[in-house]
Amino acid sequence: MRDLDELKNVGLKATLPRLKVLSLFENSKERHLSAEDVYKVLLTTGEDVGLATVYRVLTQFEQAGLLVRHHFEGGKAVFELNQGGHHDHIVCLQCSRVEEFCDEEIEKLQNKAADERGFKINGHSLYIYADCTKNPCPHKI
Amino acid sequence: MRDLDELKNVGLKATLPRLKVLSLFENSKERHLSAEDVYKVLLTTGEDVGLATVYRVLTQFEQAGLLVRHHFEGGKAVFELNQGGHHDHIVCLQCSRVEEFCDEEIEKLQNKAADERGFKINGHSLYIYADCTKNPCPHKI
DNA sequence: CTTGTTGCAAATATTTTGCACCCAT
DNA sequence: ATGGGTGCAAAATATTTGCAACAAG
Numbered sequence: 001m002r003d004l005d006e007l008k009n010v011g012l013k014a015t016l017p018r019l020k021v022l023s024l025f026e027n028s029k030e031r032h033l034s035a036e037d038v039y040k041v042l043l044t045t046g047e048d049v050g051l052a053t054v055y056r057v058l059t060q061f062e063q064a065g066l067l068v069r070h071h072f073e074g075g076k077a078v079f080e081l082n083q084g085g086h087h088d089h090i091v092c093l094q095c096s097r098v099e100e101f102c103d104e105e106i107e108k109l110q111n112k113a114a115d116e117r118g119f120k121i122n123g124h125s126l127y128i129y130a131d132c133t134k135n136p137c138p139h140k141i
Numbered sequence: 142m143r144d145l146d147e148l149k150n151v152g153l154k155a156t157l158p159r160l161k162v163l164s165l166f167e168n169s170k171e172r173h174l175s176a177e178d179v180y181k182v183l184l185t186t187g188e189d190v191g192l193a194t195v196y197r198v199l200t201q202f203e204q205a206g207l208l209v210r211h212h213f214e215g216g217k218a219v220f221e222l223n224q225g226g227h228h229d230h231i232v233c234l235q236c237s238r239v240e241e242f243c244d245e246e247i248e249k250l251q252n253k254a255a256d257e258r259g260f261k262i263n264g265h266s267l268y269i270y271a272d273c274t275k276n277p278c279p280h281k282i
Numbered sequence: 283c284t285t286g287t288t289g290c291a292a293a294t295a296t297t298t299t300g301c302a303c304c305c306a307t
Numbered sequence: 308a309t310g311g312g313t314g315c316a317a318a319a320t321a322t323t324t325g326c327a328a329c330a331a332g
Contacts, residue, residue, distance in 0.1 A: 119271035
């Protein structure tokens with residue numbers, strides 16, 4: 001679907017800043033971006049978008065279900081495109097690269113664990129912090 | 142072990158602010174406290190401890206392995222006593238209460254998932270955000 | 283047109299740091 | 308005594324908000 005329609009569908013006007021941000025997430029090689037990251041990329045691309053607008057747009061996109069917000073270690077929030085399938089994250093401690101994975105069994109066990117304790121899961125985040133072994137770390141500092 | 146010795150063992154002087162903070166975590170009913178939480182409790186207890194000192198002490202305790210730092214949603218970090226056994230967290234979306242749980246099966250599957258992708262796990266965090274169901278939420282706003 | 287949206291600057295919120303004084307060892 | 312520790316205020320970082328100008332429908 002075109003970005004324009006995607007925005008209309010969630011009740012947001014198709015403004016330039018929104019289209020730019022959405023397009024950035026769809027085309028960027030790095031799927032996980034902070035507000036600052038987005039702002040800087042737009043700056044270097046010559047776009048005239050304020051940082052406050054970036055924050056507003058990211059929050060709106062999150063509420064609309066277009067993006068997912070994550071709180072990794074380090075204080076700043078990062079966002080990624082919501083492409084339906086839930087997945088968890090392995091964060092490489094060498095290069096901060098983020099690898100995604102999904103394990104149905106873990107998902108089931110989480111639901112079971114919550115259920116047994118009288119909770120209905122609304123969402124969850126599983127972050128594994130790890131070192132590359134077989135994977136030679138391509139971005140190692 | 143006495144708090145005093147516990148501090149000496151990690152190479153920290155047994156000062157009043159440190160003893161107060163350690164004691165707070167050991168005796169508080171709420172195991173998960175933010176810097177602000179700790180600061181406020183100490184204030185109402187009549188202790189004269191600066192907020193900056195609370196932040197410094199919490200960070201030192203974390204580095205010493207006495208506390209574990211968590212990044213839940215909401216921007217602020219929370220700390221809890223490190224009592225050895227790893228566990229995961231269910232955060233109640235109604236009252237922000239935190240319930241702990243541990244699932245050996247999930248732990249195993251995490252290791253397997255990381256291993257299959259060529260990573261060696263260093264640490265991980267699993268936060269489940271959920272609504273009380275059977276549990277009537279005691280602190281509901 | 284009309285209402286939502288933006289950019290800017292100022293305000294918040296959280297955490298860190300510089301510095302002179304203080305206290306545990 | 309002395310070097311680490313503390314409180315305070317100021318700085319740094321991350322994010323939000325007020326407001327007048329602006330643009331999408």
